[in-house]
Amino acid sequence: MVLVTLGCASGAQADAAFEGSSPANGETVAEPLTEIELRFSDPISLNETETRLLDSEGTELVYEPVEIDGGNAWLLEPAISLDEGIYGVVWQAEAADGHTVRGVIRFGVGDVVLAEPAVEDEGTEASGDLETELAAAEELGTGGGGGPVASIASAISNLGVIIGWGVALFVAFVALPRMTWVGLYLLRIMRIAGIVAVVGAVIDLASQLLGGSSWNLIAAALLRLLAGAALAGVPGMVNGSPFIWVLSGAVIISYALDGHTVTAGPLWLMVATDAAHVTFAAIWGGGILALAIALALVLRKRTQEASLMPDGSELAVRFSRLATYSVFGVAVTGVVMAFFILPSPGALVTTAWGWILLIKVALVAALAFFGYRNHFHVIPEIEYAQVQRDSGSDVREEEREHLGQLRKTLGPEMALVVAILIMSGLLVQASPIAG
């Protein structure tokens, strides 16, 4: 998959990087200036409130922002031309995926000597107030990606939403109506996952609102908040009601609204691929947890062995089939998304986004290895025991042994799912553009 991604990576981009300015940072020009140009790798929307043109005293000068080249470049046109002196621009912009990028440039006009940033030597033109403003803006970093708070929020809400939704899908579609004990037992897990999702979504929403993010990111966080609240508050509705469809719709739409999938590649393809990716991820990831818990109960209740054991085997076989489709599903949809998001094959090893993806794929490979062993070695044994039981043999001991074997591998598999979901949260917030 890494090779396919490397070989096919397209030129589409989702985030935006600052490519330079005219005058350049640190440059001194001879003639009075009537415009300052800022250039970006991808279209951006300039945040006119946060973007300030300052003179050497740190006073804000009035300017008119003009978008050129489809948003790939912006001109700041001062109301009066900039004569001899030292100036600075503190700029902030929003990339198409909603991530904030920001930076600072300082330049001189006429016969002036620019001070090194934050150093005021004797003999250089007084630029104290300007330097204070620029230094404060520089401390905020260059942005790109969603920042540490957004990354943590995204990782937490992924854990809650995908696991909670996956367990709900397990109860609704993998368990049979007669297995009411499964639902009762798993409702608690859905509640806990729902609370985790609410915590992640609240942090996410607060950081989006405070950071003045675009409407799509705010709507995505709101939908995840609602999905988490529904899982935590009314998990029992999952049986025999349209609840599961409403929940699935809310989660799928929330994921379609954020991440790099919103801006890269053809929108319809990315939205469809993303929807399929998160659905397969929930079926596989949430299902592993649900099956582990169901089997733990089956193996613990010796007194109800005769009735619970056949249910345990049935659940394992039914889930194994779904999990097999899901493995291929997440892999194919994941590679398609990576193909459109990666700006160039090299970005896999030169950007944070690329490295996080590589680690995630390695974790998925380890998970798929466990799945392969279960699917080809343990599940056939369980199926064989089921056939023998149906023909009247007492196979309780064999079934117990095989279900126990399966249960043991589900522990490390769960740990891998948690790690993959955390990586996915970091991935969505990282920038696939270097610099």
Ligand code: HEM
């Ligand atoms: C080979 C396997 C996989 C590949 C190549 C892959 C790749 C990707 C890519 C490229 C994205 C989009 C990131 C962005 O917007 O910047 C993504 C998102 C995501 N992936 Fe995967 N993935 C894989 C497997 C999985 C698995 C196994 C899970 C969960 C168990 C998972 C869960 C997620 C989640 C929750 C998202 C966030 C979706 C969004 O915010 O729109 N992925 N993945």
